[in-house]
Amino acid sequence: MKTVLVTGGSRGIGKSISTTLAKSHLVVVGYVNSRDKAEEVVNEIAESGGSANSVEINISSKESVDRAFATIEDAYGSVDILINNAGITKDNILPRMKEEEWLDVIQTNLTGSFYTSQRAIKQMMKNKWGRIIFISSVVGISGNQGQSNYAASKAGLIGLAKSISKELGSRNITSNVIAPGYIETDMTSFLDDENKENIIEQLSIKRIGKPEDISNVVAFLCNDESEYITGQVIPVDGGLTT
């Protein structure tokens, strides 16, 4: 059984990834502030017969990342599959964006995934097997009003993922990006019904996405069957970016 670390694994898309992957892997649910929620996910997985644990990991801090990996490696040997899912938003239009809003989002979303990925590949290289999956966003491909910091961080993940795929492909480590469109989570709960109608109009599949739409693709990319897919960006967005 492979060990998976899902950063931000207690809520939204991350929670769905945790529960879906727990059907065939040992899942470590990463959390920062939502320890109770992480424990709920761990219990939910245990009740359905899976194996899971939780770990505190603040990806914006290298020390926290190192500590979390050391904890996981002590318990399970290595992180075989890394899901870089944790992320934050601090939306503002560019003329009003504060330097702090820019730096915080880049530090967590982009630099945080650099910390986790760099740490994870140490063991993956030794094992000569690994999977790294980045949860980016369609806004990293298309940009978005009021999200220049978030879009830049999500676009940055694409460059990081593609470079990893080239550096480490010879060690059976694949690195791919999933770019979700509009998915029903806490992060998109600010959308009112009218916003949602407007969004649905732009989609080919006439509904807002569910977290499972993402986690099912993540599960596929974790399998051996997908070993020939690497360095790719897979939009899962109901046809938004076609």
Place this chain on the structure above:
Amino acid sequence: MELNEVFEKVKGLFVEDLGIDESKVTMEAKLEEDLEIDSLGIVEVVMAFEDEFEIEIDDDELADVSTVGQAVNLLHSKI
């Protein structure tokens, strides 16, 4: 640690981790041409040493290493 011990350790890593034929690992062997170790393989060996002996090797120092002997000497000077 004696030079010879460092050599044996390096050889061990090459044979076990990188799957290289033991008889090919001599002090004179060229890493890329003779042993077909790619740059990532060299990094793997260096990282293994950094972990085991709690040393740090600069990228600059690594740039001059092209033979097993040079790697052994560099590591020996650090331990």
